[in-house]
Amino acid sequence: MKAMILAAGEGTRLRPLTLTVPKVLLPVSGVPLIRHILAWLKSHGIREVAINLHYQGQKIRDALGDGRNLGMQIVYSPEDTILGTAGGVKRMAYYLDGPFVVHYGDVLTDFDLTDMLRFHQAKRAAATLSILKVSRPRSAGVIEMDADARVLGFTEKPAERATSSNLENGGTYILERAVLDHIPAEHPSDFGHDVFPALLARDLPVYGYVLKDDDYLVDIGTIEKYRQANEDMDAGRIRVGHEE
Numbered sequence: 711m712k713a714m715i716l717a718a719g720e721g722t723r724l725r726p727l728t729l730t731v732p733k734v735l736l737p738v739s740g741v742p743l744i745r746h747i748l749a750w751l752k753s754h755g756i757r758e759v760a761i762n763l764h765y766q767g768q769k770i771r772d773a774l775g776d777g778r779n780l781g782m783q784i785v786y787s788p789e790d791t792i793l794g795t796a797g798g799v800k801r802m803a804y805y806l807d808g809p810f811v812v813h814y815g816d817v818l819t820d821f822d823l824t825d826m827l828r829f830h831q832a833k834r835a836a837a838t839l840s841i842l843k844v845s846r847p848r849s850a851g852v853i854e855m856d857a858d859a860r861v862l863g864f865t866e867k868p869a870e871r872a873t874s875s876n877l878e879n880g881g882t883y884i885l886e887r888a889v890l891d892h893i894p895a896e897h898p899s900d901f902g903h904d905v906f907p908a909l910l911a912r913d914l915p916v917y918g919y920v921l922k923d924d925d926y927l928v929d930i931g932t933i934e935k936y937r938q939a940n941e942d943m944d945a946g947r948i949r950v951g952h953e954e
Contacts, residue, residue: 717744
């Protein structure tokens with residue numbers, strides 16, 4: 711399969727670190743975050759990757775090139791105006807020619823993406839979302855599921871006590887190409903606010919793949935989380951790291 715990494719954001723919560731460096735190039739244990747993500751994707755057989763760009767995008771191009779030195783093929787989608795998580799993916803519709811992975815560029819993880827694909831295929835899902843069990847799900851989209859793991863509801867960053875669910879969006883999706891039909895072209899659109907609620911309203915099969923207790927995932931959106939990721943990588947708590 712192909713994958714798309716979302717890397718257009720400015721990383722404002724990580725300032726001053728991101729004043730001169732895009733957040734996907736922040737080093738985690740001495741290696742840019744996006745290199746860890748690419749190594750994880752490659753370990754699951756994905757070698758063709760699209761990356762959208764906006765903030766300091768040329769620095770990302772310069773750091774990765776066309777991917778040949780990583781044993782991958784990388785293409786870029788520069789956005790003069792940020793199109794949102796879904797709008798940026800829609801812009802690459804010509805490239806995404808089958809089921810594909812979407813991964814948020816600030817998420818460092820080591821879960822079994824191959825197993826998630828098997829789950830997606832077994833459920834015949836239109837979309838499968840990685841799901842993280844948390845004690846207070848407020849920093850990302852909150853998901854409600856039935857006993858068969860079918861998603862019943864998706865609320866993007868709800869107010870406190872607005873939901874009783876403890877299931878949070880993990881920032882990795884496997885999508886069938888038909889999902890692109892529900893995203894407007896060249897128009898800002900967001901998966902959490904727009905696309906997933908639209909799929910659910912049409913009763914399309916959306917499922918949640920719940921990460922295991924020993925799977926690692928951190929959303930490097932704040933200085934505190936960035937420090938945690940470096941400590942965890944140095945301590946060997948992440949199973950998939952950088953490939954030389």
